[in-house]
Amino acid sequence: KHKFWETQPVGQFKDVGDTSLTEGPIEPPTPLSEVKQEPYNLPNPYEWTICDMDSEEMCNEVYTLLKNNYVEDDENMFRFNYSKEFLRWALRPPGYYRSWHIGVRVKASKKLVAFITGIPARIRVRDTVVKMAEVNFLCVHKKLRSKRLAPVLIKEVTRRVHLENIWQAAYTAGVVLPTPITTCQYWHRSLNPKKLIDVGFSRLGARMTMSRTIKLYRLPDSTVTPGFRKMELRDVPAVTRLLRNYLSQFVVAPDFDEDDVQHWLLPTENVVDSYLVESPENHEITDFCSFYTLPSSILGSQTYSTLKAAYSYYNVSTKTPLLQLMNDVLIVAKKKDFDVFNALDVMQNESFLKELKFGPGDGQLHYYLYNYRLRNALKPSELGLVLL
Numbered sequence: 001k002h003k004f005w006e007t008q009p010v011g012q013f014k015d016v017g018d019t020s021l022t023e024g025p026i027e028p029p030t031p032l033s034e035v036k037q038e039p040y041n042l043p044n045p046y047e048w049t050i051c052d053m054d055s056e057e058m059c060n061e062v063y064t065l066l067k068n069n070y071v072e073d074d075e076n077m078f079r080f081n082y083s084k085e086f087l088r089w090a091l092r093p094p095g096y097y098r099s100w101h102i103g104v105r106v107k108a109s110k111k112l113v114a115f116i117t118g119i120p121a122r123i124r125v126r127d128t129v130v131k132m133a134e135v136n137f138l139c140v141h142k143k144l145r146s147k148r149l150a151p152v153l154i155k156e157v158t159r160r161v162h163l164e165n166i167w168q169a170a171y172t173a174g175v176v177l178p179t180p181i182t183t184c185q186y187w188h189r190s191l192n193p194k195k196l197i198d199v200g201f202s203r204l205g206a207r208m209t210m211s212r213t214i215k216l217y218r219l220p221d222s223t224v225t226p227g228f229r230k231m232e233l234r235d236v237p238a239v240t241r242l243l244r245n246y247l248s249q250f251v252v253a254p255d256f257d258e259d260d261v262q263h264w265l266l267p268t269e270n271v272v273d274s275y276l277v278e279s280p281e282n283h284e285i286t287d288f289c290s291f292y293t294l295p296s297s298i299l300g301s302q303t304y305s306t307l308k309a310a311y312s313y314y315n316v317s318t319k320t321p322l323l324q325l326m327n328d329v330l331i332v333a334k335k336k337d338f339d340v341f342n343a344l345d346v347m348q349n350e351s352f353l354k355e356l357k358f359g360p361g362d363g364q365l366h367y368y369l370y371n372y373r374l375r376n377a378l379k380p381s382e383l384g385l386v387l388l
């Protein structure tokens, strides 16, 4: 079955349940002098390129490759359409490496036909903080599929990560590979039910009319929590403390410092939105919530070209009930004209999904670690990590 993945230091299906295997790195680091110095060979028509996301032109090429060839749902009705501003944000966090933004071009035409990226991250697994790469945006042009290019891209990003003396990685996928640390369910909260039904994203429920459905999902015009406001630069230290403390309860979670929080959570127009609750009495920051903007192209519709989706990111409640906090963020997302609010069943999200009228989607998201074994798979609620 998995001719490539069988050769990699990842948990193998045959090892599931083997209690003699202990937790931690699967293979030790090799001396840097033993890391291959030259890129892996590509089939002759292709060449490696670094995609410089500072360059307007290269950012455009990456955007176009992904817009036309990246992830679709299982019925090919929708395709992720990450914006250029989003890609710049996602790929240039503190300490990023330009050399980890890897493209493949056709030598003759210079057309960009494949892509893979890594960004550095510190991920805590139980009590251990591990330097990792987060690998994302693996994409091979539709016309070049099933030619075993993906394993070459994965080996090349692995080599360049090793050159920085990093030996572990985290990644997610909609497909099952050897072997998930956990499998999460996507949930969807309709904000614009008429459009979602018109484009086939959702269906009119049994014994439901359009007007009853619209009424069911209606939200108030304004948020209800006193002290609820947008996050600002001055909030970075308080939000970092709040978030670090909250994430400490999960088995796998990012180890965010203030620079990470400033990058990943300070609001960036049309990319990431963050809100917090500042106590009207003592000005303490007690609660926090955030979502990122990831539209999808609608592949079949005559009427609509894009679905505006918000994705739940990191949320922390200490004083405001999580249910009320998330209801306020739904109100904000509706006001900003999102069609749907999506969330995974990670962290404490189960506690609000059903009550706030989210429904389970037809997609799952599997989480993986490279060269790090967990003794057992986790429950989604033990996971404190959201990848983009």
Ligand code: NHW
Pocket: 001, 002, 003, 004, 005, 006, 069, 070, 071, 072, 133, 135, 136, 137, 138, 139, 140, 141, 144, 145, 146, 147, 148, 149, 150, 151, 154, 157, 158, 161, 162, 166, 167, 168, 169, 170, 171, 172, 173, 174, 175, 177, 370, 371
């Ligand atoms: S998941 C999104 C992945 N992208 C898409 O789904 C876009 C649309 N599809 C495509 O572009 C988020 C192609 O179908 C792709 C595969 C490129 C997916 N992850 O070239 P072949 C991420 O970006 C294996 C890992 O013939 P293809 C995370 C497959 O199992 N492996 O296929 C990325 C098979 O291996 P096997 C995947 O359809 C994480 C082999 O590829 C995979 O033309 C990457 C077939 O290759 C996936 N999503 O191209 C791993 N999909 O052993 C990072 C298929 O089963 C690991 N495959 O025979 C860590 C590295 C860093 C380590 C550092 C220490």
Ligand code: EN5
Pocket: 071, 072, 073, 074, 075, 076, 077, 136, 172, 173, 174, 186, 187, 188, 189, 190, 200, 201, 202, 203, 358, 359, 360, 361, 362, 363, 364, 365, 387, 388
């Ligand atoms: C990670 N960085 O399948 C990238 N999305 O449910 C890789 N379904 O939107 C991750 N098929 O259920 C890839 N509507 C994995 C995700 C790939 C994309 C994907 C799913 C997630 C999705 C929608 C549309 C289905 C269209 C037909 C879906 C139902 C919504 C309904 C709303 C009302 C309440 C019940 C649910």
